[in-house]
Amino acid sequence: MTESTDRANGAAALPVLTRKDFVSDQEVRWCPGCGDYSILAQTQKVMPDFGYPRENIVFISGIGCSGRLPYYMNTYGFHSIHGRAPAIATGLKAARPDLMVWVITGDGDALSIGGNHLIHSLRRNVDLRIVMFNNRIYGLTKGQASPTSEFGKVTKSSPYGTIDYPVSPLAIALAAEASFIARTVDTHTEHIQATLEGAGRHRGSAFVEVLQNCNIFNDGAHREFTDREVRDDRMLVLEHGRPMVFGKERNKGIRLHGHQPEVVTIGENGITEDDILVHDETDPLIAFMLAHIYWPEFPVPVGIIRRISRPTHDELLSNQIEQAIAGRGKGDLAKLLASGETWTVEGDGS
Amino acid sequence: MTAVRERPAETRQLERVTIRFAGDSGDGMQLTGSQFTRTAAVFGNDISTYPDFPAEIRAPAGSLPGVSGFQLSFASTRIHTPGDQPDVLVAMNPAALKSNLGDLPAGGALVVNEDAFTPVNLNKVGYAGNPLTDGSLSAYHVFSVPISTLNARASEGLELTNKQVDLTKNFFALGLMFWLYDRSMEPTLQWIDEKFSKRPVIAEGNKRALRAGYNFGETTEIFHERYIVPPARLAPGRYRNITGNEATALGFVAASQLADRTLFYGSYPITPASDILHSLAAYKNFGVKTYQAEDEIAAIGAAIGASYGGALGITGTSGPGLALKSEALGLAVMVELPLVVIDVQRGGPSTGLPTKTEQGDLLQVMFGRNSDSPVAVVAPATPAECFDMAIEAWRIALKYMTPVAFMSDAFLANGAEPWAIPDPGDLPQIAVPNRTEKEGFYPYLRDPVTLARPWAVPGTPGLEHRIGGLEKSDVIGNVSYDPDNHHRMTVLRQEKIAGIAKDIPPLEVFGAPEGDLLVLGWGSTYGAIRTAVERLRARGLAVSHAHLRHLNPFPANTEAVVRSFRRVLIPELNLGHLQMLVRARYLIDATGYNRVRGKPFRIAEIEAEAERVLTGSVGSRS
Structure with a gap:
């Protein structure tokens, strides 16, 4: 029995589920070639690994192309309204700590209209896995600039180029003190799987940014560093406890020069692997640095950037209730109604 | 100097007395009023209170905007209002x-308090002279008492700063009122000991202030008479004093027990609804889960999520917050989940008058969402009734799988009255089981009688399904853009709410079932309307009163009731919301009486308006 089986209702003999058990009967209706297909497939693939019975898993989404994902999962699902999925998921998880709750969102849904809920669900450490598809565009509304669109981007809503600076989703998650923060790429199937596995096994608020391509309205959104030919040199795959080495030749790395990160080449100027910064998922300064470095100045970090442990919102809520019951006894309605000062009016036969 | 009393004051018996305490918002007038209220309540009087305070916590001292008032009426008979004057x-x-x-x-x-009538204070509010000495108050019985001076003397020898002593002067005034109305100081003395148990010097200062006020009445001849209001003949039983917000919180805790479900309350702080959150947050040992959300939208979102998981999801707010919740409320209509939205109305629009009462949200609740988006609406008429209507709101929400709006207002929320404490065993059972049967399950397969869809919560094996804000196909529940299906689902949602009319009590008429005039009301205007109609009927006029507790749908007999009167008058603290609904629904030329002054109606206002309508000077329905 795995650790996760213990978490899921303590059921002893769960049927072994496969990817197919998580495929719903609904026809998938994303554009052909959309990065969402890959994310869906990998999500379905890792789902059996957590040991939760299918009925104890819930997918909640907001609005946007990502919002359709719950229809394609053969679990409980709730396709809610724009930006509000974390709020709905927070209430569900508070009421039902036994459930495994996933939030599926996009860059507009999570960072624009729903920014407040994202921040507050993360800071409360609500036990949610929030998967944000970042294609740096509004796809469902046919191509307006999003909060992650690059400065100056020409879109339908910004014909002269957008004058809004983009936000870093990871930096926002970090500022909100998410206990698990990761980044992955739609086309890197094994990496998505590993990242979703990590998120699924985490207790607390897990935020995963998936760099996703919109082949209709923002084709090649991340191509400069995710394409097969260049990705080894332009992306930094993080592993806890391992030096931040990257490159086709595995000879490049990140070194701290004072408090500034810099890209160095191992074997040049006397630099050895010992000089390379070692990734530590629990170190807030490393997390801050990784949330802010990006192509082209730096390779784009992917993998688990931060993973720490702290009590979750539903645990804290349940603890308060248990303590209140332990201290004051289980609530007695008759006593509650008659609390405070009371007086009795005797019957006088009138 | 006031003469020392040589013989005891005469005592006169009165049926009803109304007192208003008014002072600076930092003077403790709300506390003073509520202490008098509990004393009168425990004594056995019927009571009704009207706290009236500014939105500013501490407006500039001595200024007009900083005035805080607390009016209470106590009586030996049943009363319905805190008194006109x-x-x-x-x-x-x-x-x-x-x-x-x-x-x-x-x-x-x-x-x-004559000590406060200094040139500076008089000047602040634009008094050219001192009204205590310039004769301008000759129409009243003026009792000018140097409260600050006398109170300071009572505290001599205590280690208190001048400021601390000054903060106790409200209890001097309270003590004086206790003497004047022959009330025991004991409940307040006990309260002081409990409240300041860790600060005995402060407790002593307050107790001395209270006693000094009482003794001043006893020993000086400023008052020639004192008054006694005997206990009211309330129905036998055990009573407590309760405000609308307290009753609302207790009602939903009771509903959670009666439905055997966890109560989840999501809310964002907003006047005048915050006290409901404060109350519920303290009931953790009832398993109540409260959630102070990041905003109004998150509060309703979380409540919807909790309901989706099988809990009693409730969110509470006031008008501006309700506006923010509109889209999510529409989602709850679409996914047909049980939900209660408490709206403690206040003056609007926008931020409006945060601490003042109004009934301005009825049409917002009815129609303030995109498309046809019906919700059930209930409205308690008195503070104590908030308890019963909370249970009723949940009964409807569960049975019909629908959001229900619970319309309170600032006057109900903060006003208090005696409440006959119910026996939990006498409360209605409202439990509705979740669907667990796999065979024949469809997310939108409706109960043939209630038209409710099944409530299948996550964790139920075999019932995995997807809901959401997109239109769903009838019965099956898949996303559907079919034109006829959308029409059918829109009509079904409307019919489901309309059908609740068969399941709620008929509209009762106080007075004759037909006559010249029906005064029709809803919500907190109950007391003023009822008393006005009692007075009109006592004068032999053919006037009756009906009060709606269900506003969507209306009780099934509503049309028959309104058609049984020659004229219908609808007093509301808005510019005619119920009037518009009644006129639209029944094609009846109902007359409105509308005031939005942030204050409850006076009895006399309604009485006078009813007379005007009766004499035909307004609103003939010929």
Whole structure:
């Protein structure tokens, strides 16, 4: 029995589920070639690994192309309204700590209209896995600039180029003190799987940014560093406890020069692997640095950037209730109604 | 100097007394009023209260905007309102006098803290001279008492700063009122000991202030009479004093027990609804889960999520917050989950009058969402009734799988009355089981009688399904853009709510079932309307009163009731919301009586308006 089986209702003999058990009967209706297909497939693939019975898993989404994902999962699902999925998921998880709750969102849904809920669900450490598809565009509304669109981007809503600076989703998650923060790429199937596995096994608020391509309205959104030919040199795959080495030749790395990160080449100027910064998922300064470095100045970090442990919102809520019951006894309605000062009016036969 | 009393004051018996305490918002007038209220309640009087305070926590001292008032009526008979006008006005400074004097009838008693009538304070509120000495108050019985000076003397020898001593002067005024109305100081003395148990010097200062006020009445000849209001003959039983917000919180805790479900309350702080959150947050040992959300939208979102998981999801707010919740409320209509939205109405639009009462949200609740988006609407009529209507709101929400709006207002929320404490065993059972049967399950397969869809919660094996804000196909529940399906689902949602009319009590008529005039109301205007109609009927006029507790749908007999009267008058604290609904629904030429002054109706206003309608000067329905 795995650790996760213990978490899921303590059921002893769960049927072994496969990817197919998580495929719903609904026809998938994303554009052909959309990065969402890959994310869906990998999500379905890792789902059996957590040991939760299918009925104890819930997918909640907001609005946007990502919002359709719950229809394609053969679990409980709730396709809610724009930006509000974390709020709905927070209430569900508070009421039902036994459930495994996933939030599926996009860059507009999570960072624009729903920014407040994202921040507050993360800071409360609500036990949610929030998967944000970042294609740096509004796809469902046919191509307006999003909060992650690059400065100056020409879109339908910004014909002269957008004058809004983009936000870093990871930096926002970090500022909100998410206990698990990761980044992955739609086309890197094994990496998505590993990242979703990590998120699924985490207790607390897990935020995963998936760099996703919109082949209709923002084709090649991340191509400069995710394409097969260049990705080894332009992306930094993080592993806890391992030096931040990257490159086709595995000879490049990140070194701290004072408090500034810099890209160095191992074997040049006397630099050895010992000089390379070692990734530590629990170190807030490393997390801050990784949330802010990006192509082209730096390779784009992917993998688990931060993973720490702290009590979750539903645990804290349940603890308060248990303590209140332990201290004051289980609530007695008759006593509650008659609390405070009371007086009795005797019957006088009138 | 006031003469020392040589013989005891005469005692006169009265049926009803209304007192208003008014002072600076930092003077403790709300506390003073509520202490008098509990004393009168425990004594056995019927009571009704009307706290009236500014939105500013501490407006500039001595200014008109900073005046805080608390009016209470206590009686030996049943009363329905806190009184139109005070019999006694206690004014702690010139600002309190200036802003409240207009409500004091000629011949009324006016107790003032003469120490506060300094040139500076008088000047602040625009008094050219001192009204205590310039003869302008000759129409009233003025009792000018140097409250600050006398109170300071009572605290001599205690280690208190001048400021701390000054903060106790409200209890001097309270003690004086206790003497005047022959009330025991014991409940308040006990309260002081409990409240300041860790600060005995402060406790002593307050107790001395209270006793000094009482003794001042006893030993000086300023008052020639004192008054006694005997206990009311309430129905036998055990009573407590309760405000609308307290009753609302208790009602939903009771509903959670009766439905055997976890109560989840998501809310964002907003006046005048916050006290419901405060109350519920303390009931953790009832398994109540409260959630102070990041905003109004998150509060309703979380409540929807909790309901989706099988809990009793509730969110509470006031008008501006309700506006923010609109889209999510529409989602709850679409996914057909049980939900209660408490709206403690206040003056609007926008931020409006945060601490003042109004009934301005009825049409917002009815129609303030995109498309046809019906929700059930209930409205308690009195503070205590908030308890019953909370249970009723949940009964409807569960049975019909629908959001229900619970319309309270600032007057109900903060006003108090005696409440006959119910036996939990006598409360209605409202439990509705979740769907667990796999065979024949469809997310939108409706109950043939209620048209409710099944409530299948996550964790139920075999019932995995997807819901959401997109239109769903009838029965099957898949996303559907079929034109006829959308029409059918829109009609079904409407019919489901309309069908609740078969399941709620008929509209009762007080007075004859037909006649010249029906005064029709809803919500907190109950007391003023009922008393006005009692007075009109006592004068032999053919006037009746009906009060709607269900506003969507209306009780099934509503049309028959309104058609049984020659004229219908609808008083509302808005510009005609119920009037518009009644006219639209029944094609009846109902007359409105509309005031939006941030204050409850006076009985006399409604009485006078009813007379005008009766004599045909307004609103003939020929």
